[in-house]
Amino acid sequence: MAGSIEIQGLTKSFGSFRAVDDVSFVAEDGKVTALLGPSGSGKSTALRMIAGLERPDSGRITIAGEDQTQTSVQERRVGFVFQHYALFRHMTVHQNVEFGLRVRKEDKDDRRARVLELLELVHMAPFAERYPDQLSGGQRQRVALARALAPRPKVLLLDEPFGALDAKVRRDLRQWLDELHREIGVTSLLVTHDQEEALELANQIVVMHEGKVEQVGSPSEVYDHPATPFVAGFVGSSNVLRGQVVGGEVHLGSFALPGADHLEEGKPAAAFIRPHDVRVAGEDGDVKAVIERVASLGWLSRLTLRLESGEVLVAHVPNEDLHGATEGDRIAVDLRNPKAFLAPEHELERETEASPDVAAR
Amino acid sequence: MSAIAREPGGPSMSEEDITRLRDRDARRGRVVRGVMLGVSLLYVGVLLLAPLAGIVLYALRAGIGTISSTFQLSDVQHAFTLTFEIMLVTVVVTTFFGVVVALVLARDEFPGKSLVSALVNLPLAISPVVVGLMAVLLFGRGGWFEPFFAARGIRIMFALPSMIIVTIFISIPFVIREVVPVLEELGMEEEQAAWTLGASRLQTFFRITLRNIRWGLLYGIALSAARAIGEVGAVLIVSGLLQGQTETATLYILRAFDQYQDQQGYIVALTLAAFSIVLLIGIETFKRRRTSRTA
Numbered sequence: 001m002a003g004s005i006e007i008q009g010l011t012k013s014f015g016s017f018r019a020v021d022d023v024s025f026v027a028e029d030g031k032v033t034a035l036l037g038p039s040g041s042g043k044s045t046a047l048r049m050i051a052g053l054e055r056p057d058s059g060r061i062t063i064a065g066e067d068q069t070q071t072s073v074q075e076r077r078v079g080f081v082f083q084h085y086a087l088f089r090h091m092t093v094h095q096n097v098e099f100g101l102r103v104r105k106e107d108k109d110d111r112r113a114r115v116l117e118l119l120e121l122v123h124m125a126p127f128a129e130r131y132p133d134q135l136s137g138g139q140r141q142r143v144a145l146a147r148a149l150a151p152r153p154k155v156l157l158l159d160e161p162f163g164a165l166d167a168k169v170r171r172d173l174r175q176w177l178d179e180l181h182r183e184i185g186v187t188s189l190l191v192t193h194d195q196e197e198a199l200e201l202a203n204q205i206v207v208m209h210e211g212k213v214e215q216v217g218s219p220s221e222v223y224d225h226p227a228t229p230f231v232a233g234f235v236g237s238s239n240v241l242r243g244q245v246v247g248g249e250v251h252l253g254s255f256a257l258p259g260a261d262h263l264e265e266g267k268p269a270a271a272f273i274r275p276h277d278v279r280v281a282g283e284d285g286d287v288k289a290v291i292e293r294v295a296s297l298g299w300l301s302r303l304t305l306r307l308e309s310g311e312v313l314v315a316h317v318p319n320e321d322l323h324g325a326t327e328g329d330r331i332a333v334d335l336r337n338p339k340a341f342l343a344p345e346h347e348l349e350r351e352t353e354a355s356p357d358v359a360a361r
Numbered sequence: 362m363s364a365i366a367r368e369p370g371g372p373s374m375s376e377e378d379i380t381r382l383r384d385r386d387a388r389r390g391r392v393v394r395g396v397m398l399g400v401s402l403l404y405v406g407v408l409l410l411a412p413l414a415g416i417v418l419y420a421l422r423a424g425i426g427t428i429s430s431t432f433q434l435s436d437v438q439h440a441f442t443l444t445f446e447i448m449l450v451t452v453v454v455t456t457f458f459g460v461v462v463a464l465v466l467a468r469d470e471f472p473g474k475s476l477v478s479a480l481v482n483l484p485l486a487i488s489p490v491v492v493g494l495m496a497v498l499l500f501g502r503g504g505w506f507e508p509f510f511a512a513r514g515i516r517i518m519f520a521l522p523s524m525i526i527v528t529i530f531i532s533i534p535f536v537i538r539e540v541v542p543v544l545e546e547l548g549m550e551e552e553q554a555a556w557t558l559g560a561s562r563l564q565t566f567f568r569i570t571l572r573n574i575r576w577g578l579l580y581g582i583a584l585s586a587a588r589a590i591g592e593v594g595a596v597l598i599v600s601g602l603l604q605g606q607t608e609t610a611t612l613y614i615l616r617a618f619d620q621y622q623d624q625q626g627y628i629v630a631l632t633l634a635a636f637s638i639v640l641l642i643g644i645e646t647f648k649r650r651r652t653s654r655t656a
Contacts (some may be wrong), residue, residue: 053553073556080557086550090572100558103568144554151559 003064003154003187004029005050010059012045019045021211023059027155027204032181032188034198037208038234043191044159046208050189051157052076064154079148079186083160085140087132093119093143094128100151118146121180138169145177155187162197174200195235199223207231229341232272238339239273239313250340253309255286260340269340275302277336278315280322285332289313294327305333413634420631423624431628436605440613440629446521447596447609448589451528455585459536460578464570466537467544481537484530493598496527500599519601524609527595532585539581543574580647587640590633 005027012020020042027033035043048054050061052073061069068076088096097118101111119125122142132140141161148156161177162170178201181188192198198205199219207214207222207230215227226232233240243252248261250271257271281287289305292312296302301322305313315333325331420428431437466478484492499506500517510517517523551573555565571578593611600607608616610633617626 051557053556073553074559074561076557077559078557080554082550082554084550086554088551088554088569088572099555099560099568103555103558103560103564147554147558 005033005155005187005189006060006062007046007050008060008062010046010049010061011057012042012049012054013057018211020049020056023208023211023213025206025213025216027187027189029187030185031203032190032201033204033206034202035189035191035206035208036193036195036198036202036235037214038193040210041193041208042211043193043208047157047159047189047191051078051080053080077151077153079151079153079156081141081144081148081156081158081161083163085132085137085144085164087140087144087147089132092129092131093124093135096132096143097146097150100147104151114150118150121149121183122146136169137165138173141165141173142176145180149184149186153186155189158188158190160191160193162194163192170197177201199235205235207235209234224337226272226339229270229272232339232341236274237314239275239278241271241273241311241313241338243269243271245269245340245342250338252311254288257335257338257340259338263340263342267342269342271335271338271340273313273335273338275314275316277338278303278305278313278317279334279336280317280325281332281334283332285334287333287335289331289333291325291327291329291331294322305331416627416631416634419623420627423628427624428628431625434625436608436613437625437629439605440608440610441632443521443524443608444590444610444633447525447528447592448586450525451532451589452582452586454529455532455536456578456582459533459581459585460540460574463537463540463544467541468549482534484533489527489531489592489594489596490598492527492530493595496523496530496595496599500526518599519603519607521607523599524596524607527599528589528592531592531595532588535584535588536578536581539577539584540574543577544570547573576647576650580644583640583644583647587637587644590636590640 007026008024010020010023011018023042023046025033035046037043045054049056050063052068052071052075056069059069060067063076063078088099091099094115097115098111101114106114115128116125119128122145124139124142124146127135127139127143132143135143145161162173165173174197181201190198190201202219204216205219205222206216209230215222215231217225217227222231222235226235232238241250241252241257243250243256245251245260245263245265245267246256247265248263249256249258250260250263250269252271257273259271260269263269287307289307291303292306293304294301295304296319297316299319300316301319303315303317305315307313313333423431462477462481466474466481497518498504500510500523501507502518506517515522517526547570551569552565555569556562560568591611592609593615596609597612597615600609600612602608602612602616604616610629614626614630614633617623617629
């Protein structure tokens, strides 16, 4: 059931709107690849084209070595999981899972065995005779997954599979999907706007923005070495400090941050700093700040710091590093691993927010 | 029934349901509600139930003998057969084309869609008598299509074909009007899911789409059938009123009263009414089913 997905120059317009613009990437055999981006970034349209539910204007789609650009959705043999489950409402759980085997005219005993095997796999065996409206959202999505897997698809495509579920169920199901994938190892392409989901589930992340691919890389590459300001701002949360390139550094008034060697001298630049890369320093720290607010996140505290230049910085600091400092106190901090990019674009306006992955734990 | 939670984390009463109940509570005071309820019951009772009771009374007063002799009249038997034939053809045609048109209206975008959408309702707005006249203009002596059929010896006017044509025309809207909103509410995801699972378009239509629209479709069919049975205005004009030939049950009733055979008229009328009530029960059942299990 293995097979990679290769996408080359995929393009699709709706009227004058370019939904997907020259997208290329490879989803490797047996791995989970996430298409990550905000809504309207074209990730769902790309996925639907791979499934055959939409027709590309140009580009090529290769699944398991075969060119599938012109084939029908039925011929592609992909498993597709919809955000809103799309279970057949007039069929029981068992009948839903059996559907793909039925229309392919598989032997009755084989069908039965396969359905039972899958219901076992998704822990839905006790609910086989229920109808979809008698199930919770998480249960419905597990049935949808079993249904998609039943005909042994070459690849599994998931369109925001947890998007309609509440936070708790979403986390449980995500973990469960991770384990399931380790067990069955089918090539999976997951569309999501949730960076935490992508980081946790995927072996590879394709970050999309306004129809284009911004970066393709492993979760740590995308997180630690963002290729563009958009990726730096979208994947994980970041503080954005604006300054100017002087001698390979970004100058920010009273201090400068390194890492701007590749940028043109004298140009306006922005430095992205993760909240956990803000460390409390001793008296000799370069950057002086006033603590405006302290919010406890358990063993961590989220500090809202105001720099002397007036800019606001969010920091995630282990409580023990604070040494009792509290709101109103002055402290010195080090800013580690800054990522410098040229020219403030409109994405840079996004101010940093509480990082959901830290807040949730 | 599907609105009640069955398990923790299961589907609960939807926000819509709660809002509706809350609105019902808040809507109006007790007195106003009582008055409106009274008016409604009176209105329905006087205008609907009283005439029905009248027919039942007059028809049954004749006694079993007259009733059975009425049904043995060849004109009466022929009239019912004709009505049934017209209804059957009408239902088959309006169902098939109704579903096709509904699929197009619900799923496709094309220029002039809203015009087509409005045109579908035209038969509801035009008096059946006018529909009959239009048919005369097309198929009658000197009509556009008359030479074509006359040359082939096919009789349209004052014969079954024209009666069927006008009845179909009048019954066009029902299936379309009932099926389009159901299709729109369903969306296409289930169908797309079926495609990804390997089902062909035809398999998908019969196994998924048709199953999902079936109650709405049956509701539309029942309305269509009821309309076809009750039709009199258009059929009156195109039939030529040939006794024992182009006389439907409704036309028989008209003639019976014209010729002071009130008794037979009432009996045939009651039979038609009874059939309509059976359809109505069907309609209500379908309507209720249509709205359940769509969550």
